Amino acid sequence: MKKIRNILLIVGISIYIFSCTSDECVLDSETYLKLEINIVDTNLVKKGFLDSLSIYSPFWTDSIHSTSTGASGNILLSLSPDDDSTTIIVTSEHEPEKDTLILYHQKELVFLSPECGFIYTFTINDTSYTKHLIDSVKLINNELTIDEEGSVEIYF
Amino acid sequence: MKKEVLKYIFSVLFLSLVCFIARGQEPRQKKEQRQDQGQNQNDELFVQEEVKEPLQLKGISFGVNIGRFSDYVFMPDRVSYESALNVNVSNKFYGVIEAGYATTNLKKDNYGYLSEGYFVKAGMDKNLLKKYPSDFLGIGFRIGNAQFSHSASNITIESEHWNTTQSSVENNAHSFYWFEVSFGIKGEIFKNLYLGWSGLVKINMTSIDDTFTPYNIPGFGKYSGTVKLGVNYFIIYQIPFNRN
Numbered sequence: 001m002k003k004i005r006n007i008l009l010i011v012g013i014s015i016y017i018f019s020c021t022s023d024e025c026v027l028d029s030e031t032y033l034k035l036e037i038n039i040v041d042t043n044l045v046k047k048g049f050l051d052s053l054s055i056y057s058p059f060w061t062d063s064i065h066s067t068s069t070g071a072s073g074n075i076l077l078s079l080s081p082d083d084d085s086t087t088i089i090v091t092s093e094h095e096p097e098k099d100t101l102i103l104y105h106q107k108e109l110v111f112l113s114p115e116c117g118f119i120y121t122f123t124i125n126d127t128s129y130t131k132h133l134i135d136s137v138k139l140i141n142n143e144l145t146i147d148e149e150g151s152v153e154i155y156f
Numbered sequence: 157m158k159k160e161v162l163k164y165i166f167s168v169l170f171l172s173l174v175c176f177i178a179r180g181q182e183p184r185q186k187k188e189q190r191q192d193q194g195q196n197q198n199d200e201l202f203v204q205e206e207v208k209e210p211l212q213l214k215g216i217s218f219g220v221n222i223g224r225f226s227d228y229v230f231m232p233d234r235v236s237y238e239s240a241l242n243v244n245v246s247n248k249f250y251g252v253i254e255a256g257y258a259t260t261n262l263k264k265d266n267y268g269y270l271s272e273g274y275f276v277k278a279g280m281d282k283n284l285l286k287k288y289p290s291d292f293l294g295i296g297f298r299i300g301n302a303q304f305s306h307s308a309s310n311i312t313i314e315s316e317h318w319n320t321t322q323s324s325v326e327n328n329a330h331s332f333y334w335f336e337v338s339f340g341i342k343g344e345i346f347k348n349l350y351l352g353w354s355g356l357v358k359i360n361m362t363s364i365d366d367t368f369t370p371y372n373i374p375g376f377g378k379y380s381g382t383v384k385l386g387v388n389y390f391i392i393y394q395i396p397f398n399r400n
Contacts, residue, residue: 030315060317081313081321109311109323110367114378117266118311118323 025116031144035075036153052093081120097132121145214244219392233262250281258374267311273304275375292342302374305329333361350392358384
């Protein structure tokens, strides 16, 4: 009887302890889209197009610069929570012309956890773009959630 | 972190108290054992026919979940109450109805959360003790239902590049069902007054929209898609009638 009671007390304490959770947010509280830049045009590679590539939105106060060199690289960005579309301008120091990429999306407010609060997740439905330097755009993964990044491939 | 340590200390102290109380029951139990042994010696002389006692009502008891009061210290944003009604049948089976009410008013830097509702649980416990039927060590099950609503306000979402957005989620009403398996002990600390705890395994039977999951479902706790563990601490008063 005593043995059983001791086992039960240990089980009771364990259950109580395991039911406790931390108050800190350990998750990333923003969702991201990965732009995969692929330079097919060898002239652009020779000019160092990717080395000086940067993207920005008319609503941003800054821009994101590519940290890659050569023929391919990635840039991470977040989509606009204010609108149903996100406009991105792609530019490079070595080319006078700019391209505009528009991503059309739907957003959803998700309660991530009591510790982290709310986030927006996105579903990209369509894309449109100018073709000054861009050859083609492929939508690889249209879901932006905490578990997965969205993915778009751009070919120059 | 400090909050968690206090919670552990509270838990250990409380369970130590239960252990201490349970030890207090031993002399009486030993006495009963000796009486049983004396009876057994007599049984050797006269072969008695085993008579099965018919099931009979042995008492009705009311309980209050005192574990809920720790919320005042550790989770001041929650207020919850829970009480129980037990019907004792032959000290073997206990019909149980539990009911409670819970509110949560959470004010965080990036959102506010409000929920309110009540719950009812019905089920049965089986006492596995045979020698000391005034105490309880057993298993049980419950079916639980919570009716509650929740909403969120002042949701602020900051972004590295975009403007900070403000939003809110309107009141969502839910009916939530779960199945519960319990495993617990209960000891008589004073005449007709019992103290006990039970470990709970709560199995979710209702799916809720993933985009706005409840922070605190009355009677169930934080929303879990599958299984959730919990502990209840009850103080129980038994109406003294039909006790031997």
